[in-house]
Amino acid sequence: MKKYKGLFSHVRWLVIAILFGSLMIGLSTNQVHAKTSSLETAFQQAANKYQVPVNLLKAVSYNESSFESHGGQPSVAGGYGVMHLTDTTGLIPNGANSKAEKVPNAASLHTLQKAAKLTGISVSKLKSNTTANIQGGAALLAAYQKSLGKPLTTNSASWYSAVKKYSQSDSKPAAEFFAANVYQILAKGVHKDGVTITPQKVNALKDEAVDSTKGESAETDGPAGLPIQWIPALYKEFDDQGDYGNYDLADRPNDQKINYIVIHNTETSFQDALSLFSTPTYSTANYVVSSVEGTVAELVRPQNVAWHAGNWYINSHSIGIEHEGYAAVGGFWYTENMYKSSAALVKYLAAKYGIPLDRQHIIGHDNVPGLNPTAQKGMHWDPGTYWNWNHYFDLMGVDLSQSQGDGSSSVITITPNEKYNLTAASGQKVTDDGVTLPLAGSNFVYLYKQPSFSADLIADKDFSTGQSGTTEKNDWSDKAVYGQQFSKIGDNGDWTEINYGGQSAWFYNPGGANSTNATGKLVTVKGTKAVPVYGSAYPSESILKKNKVTGVKPTPIYQLQPGQKYVYGGTVPAEYFNSHFNSNSAKNVIHGNNDYYQIQFNHRIAFVKASDTMIVTH
Known part of the structure; x- marks a missing residue:
C-alpha cells in the first residue's frame, strides 16, 4: 500500500458558488x-x-x-x-x-x-x-x-x-x-x-452548572472548556493483503516527535467530513472544527498518525486539523467561533507536545511539500488566501508582526499591511478561474521578478505552466504568506528582495510596511556546488532497503544554490515510519545516520542534509 496515505484520493476539492440574489462583489465601501x-x-x-x-x-x-x-x-x-x-x-x-x-x-x-x-x-x-x-x-x-x-x-x-x-x-x-x-x-x-x-468585573449568572470538562469531552485530548467530542475515524483491515485504513497506530511522541500542526479546510460540510473519515477513503485528520459553532470532533488520537497531509513524513510527525469551510468563491472569511476553538486547541497541543508556535511548525496544508517532483505538482493549497494567520496567532498569544530584530539580521517576517498591500491602485488582484475576488482579507504579498508592479510575477515549474506566475488563488508560486520568514537580499526604493525557492523575488514594501525585522539562523550551502532540497527527512535508500522498505527513497525536489540563504526551522533526525496494521512498536520507526535542517524554501517548508549545508546568523 502506498505511503501517500494523506492524499484525498476519492474527493476532489470543491468550488462553491453563491447564488445570493442580493450579494454583489462590487458593493461600494459606503454601502457595506x-x-x-x-x-x-x-x-x-x-x-x-x-x-x-x-x-x-x-x-x-x-x-x-x-x-x-x-x-x-x-x-x-x-x-x-x-x-x-x-x-x-x-x-x-x-x-x-x-x-x-x-x-x-x-x-x-x-x-x-x-x-x-x-x-x-x-x-x-x-x-x-x-x-x-x-x-x-x-x-x-x-x-x-x-x-x-x-x-x-x-x-x-x-x-x-x-x-x-x-x-x-x-x-x-x-x-x-x-x-x-x-x-x-x-x-x-x-x-x-x-x-x-471598558474592562468590567462581570460574574455571569448561570442557570445551570457549567461542566465542560465532562460529558462530551470526557474522552478527548483537548483543553478544558473546549466544545470537543470523540468521534472515532475508521480503523479497519480491508483485505488479507495488508490493505487497511484510515490511520496508523503509533506511540508519539515516544517513538516519533510531533513537530507540526497542519491546518486544513474541508471543502465539505462538517458532517460530510466526519462521514468521509468514517468510510474507507484512506484519509482522515486528528481533529475537525465546525464553522458555525466552533465545535470540535476528535477522530484520531494525537499519539496516532492520521493520513491528512499527502506527505508520509509530515503525516508521521504532525497533527492534522480540518476546518469546515470553503477556501474559494463564496466563503470569504472564516468564523470567529472556528478561529477561537482551533486556536485554543493548537495552543494546548503545542504546549503538550513541545511544538513551537511559529509558521515553520504551525503550517497550512499549502505549506506541506511533495515527496518528489511529481507529488509536488499535486499538493494542496488550503486553507487558502483568506485564512487570517495574524489573528489566529494573536488568539494564541503570539504577535507575528511584533519586531523581533534591529535590522542587523537579514531575516524578515512577512507581515502584510492592508493599507499598503494588494491595493486596487496597484492593479493587483486575486482571481478564481478569472473571476475577481475581494482584496480585503488576503494574507499574502505578491512576488515579482523585478521591483515594479509592471514586472512579471515569479513562476515555479511545479505550480505554473508559463514563465510567469498568475493571480489565481491557488497559484502559490508567487505568494509569500503572513508569518513566513525569508532571507532579505536588499531594498530598491519601496521594494524588498528576498531569496525564494531558488529565485530572487521582489515584493512591495514601502517603508517596511509589509514586513517585520526578525532574528534567526539561516542555512546555506557549504561548498561551491548546488545541493539537493527534499520534501522529507528520510534515511538513505540503503538503510531503507536494509530494513526491507522498497519503493521509498529521499528524492530531491529542488536545488539549493551556493550563496542563497533560507531561514532555519530546526534540526530533525532522518526517520521513516514503517507502519503496519495493529502495530505501534518502536521497531516500526527506522532511523538514519544523518540529520536534516528544515528551511522555509518557497511557499512550502523543505529539508536539506546537514552534511551539505551550514548554519549562519546573517
Missing part, C-alpha cells in the same frame, strides 16, 4: 462599511432601542467578527456583518465529481430572516449595512432574553443564557464556550475601530 466614527454610535443606538446592555452587545459582536463587516461578503458559515447574522439560502457547494449539495436548512443558518421580522429591516439591508446589522443583532439578543422569561436589564451578568442562545448551538459545551468568550471580552476590554469596551 459603517464609518469607524459611527460604529460606537450604532452600537449605542441599537442597545437603547432594544434595551440591551451596550457593552454586552459590543462583546457579542467582537466575539463574532472582531467588528469586521468583511465588505458585505459571507463567512464560510453564511454569516454577514459585524453581528454574523446568517443566511445560507441558495448556498450550493458544487464538486467536480459530486452532485450539488444544498446546505442544511437549519434555523441557526437563517438568523437574518428572524432579525428582519424583529426589526422590519430587509434582509438585503441587514447584510450590507453595518448599522442595520447591529440593530438586527440587538433585536435577536433581546428576543432570546425575553424567550427565557428574563427582564431586559442593564446588568450584563443576567444575560448569560441569552448569549448562549445567540451562539446558535444545540451543543451545551459549544454554547458555553461561546458565552465564556463573550464574558472574557467584557472582563478584558477592547478598543478597536473607534469602539471601546
Whole structure:
C-alpha cells in the first residue's frame, strides 16, 4: 500500500458558488462599511432601542467578527456583518465529481430572516449595512432574553443564557464556550475601530452548572472548556493483503516527535467530513472544527498518525486539523467561533507536545511539500488566501508582526499591511478561474521578478505552466504568506528582495510596511556546488532497503544554490515510519545516520542534509 496515505484520493476539492440574489462583489465601501466614527454610535443606538446592555452587545459582536463587516461578503458559515447574522439560502457547494449539495436548512443558518421580522429591516439591508446589522443583532439578543422569561436589564451578568442562545448551538459545551468568550471580552476590554469596551468585573449568572470538562469531552485530548467530542475515524483491515485504513497506530511522541500542526479546510460540510473519515477513503485528520459553532470532533488520537497531509513524513510527525469551510468563491472569511476553538486547541497541543508556535511548525496544508517532483505538482493549497494567520496567532498569544530584530539580521517576517498591500491602485488582484475576488482579507504579498508592479510575477515549474506566475488563488508560486520568514537580499526604493525557492523575488514594501525585522539562523550551502532540497527527512535508500522498505527513497525536489540563504526551522533526525496494521512498536520507526535542517524554501517548508549545508546568523 502506498505511503501517500494523506492524499484525498476519492474527493476532489470543491468550488462553491453563491447564488445570493442580493450579494454583489462590487458593493461600494459606503454601502457595506459603517464609518469607524459611527460604529460606537450604532452600537449605542441599537442597545437603547432594544434595551440591551451596550457593552454586552459590543462583546457579542467582537466575539463574532472582531467588528469586521468583511465588505458585505459571507463567512464560510453564511454569516454577514459585524453581528454574523446568517443566511445560507441558495448556498450550493458544487464538486467536480459530486452532485450539488444544498446546505442544511437549519434555523441557526437563517438568523437574518428572524432579525428582519424583529426589526422590519430587509434582509438585503441587514447584510450590507453595518448599522442595520447591529440593530438586527440587538433585536435577536433581546428576543432570546425575553424567550427565557428574563427582564431586559442593564446588568450584563443576567444575560448569560441569552448569549448562549445567540451562539446558535444545540451543543451545551459549544454554547458555553461561546458565552465564556463573550464574558472574557467584557472582563478584558477592547478598543478597536473607534469602539471601546471598558474592562468590567462581570460574574455571569448561570442557570445551570457549567461542566465542560465532562460529558462530551470526557474522552478527548483537548483543553478544558473546549466544545470537543470523540468521534472515532475508521480503523479497519480491508483485505488479507495488508490493505487497511484510515490511520496508523503509533506511540508519539515516544517513538516519533510531533513537530507540526497542519491546518486544513474541508471543502465539505462538517458532517460530510466526519462521514468521509468514517468510510474507507484512506484519509482522515486528528481533529475537525465546525464553522458555525466552533465545535470540535476528535477522530484520531494525537499519539496516532492520521493520513491528512499527502506527505508520509509530515503525516508521521504532525497533527492534522480540518476546518469546515470553503477556501474559494463564496466563503470569504472564516468564523470567529472556528478561529477561537482551533486556536485554543493548537495552543494546548503545542504546549503538550513541545511544538513551537511559529509558521515553520504551525503550517497550512499549502505549506506541506511533495515527496518528489511529481507529488509536488499535486499538493494542496488550503486553507487558502483568506485564512487570517495574524489573528489566529494573536488568539494564541503570539504577535507575528511584533519586531523581533534591529535590522542587523537579514531575516524578515512577512507581515502584510492592508493599507499598503494588494491595493486596487496597484492593479493587483486575486482571481478564481478569472473571476475577481475581494482584496480585503488576503494574507499574502505578491512576488515579482523585478521591483515594479509592471514586472512579471515569479513562476515555479511545479505550480505554473508559463514563465510567469498568475493571480489565481491557488497559484502559490508567487505568494509569500503572513508569518513566513525569508532571507532579505536588499531594498530598491519601496521594494524588498528576498531569496525564494531558488529565485530572487521582489515584493512591495514601502517603508517596511509589509514586513517585520526578525532574528534567526539561516542555512546555506557549504561548498561551491548546488545541493539537493527534499520534501522529507528520510534515511538513505540503503538503510531503507536494509530494513526491507522498497519503493521509498529521499528524492530531491529542488536545488539549493551556493550563496542563497533560507531561514532555519530546526534540526530533525532522518526517520521513516514503517507502519503496519495493529502495530505501534518502536521497531516500526527506522532511523538514519544523518540529520536534516528544515528551511522555509518557497511557499512550502523543505529539508536539506546537514552534511551539505551550514548554519549562519546573517
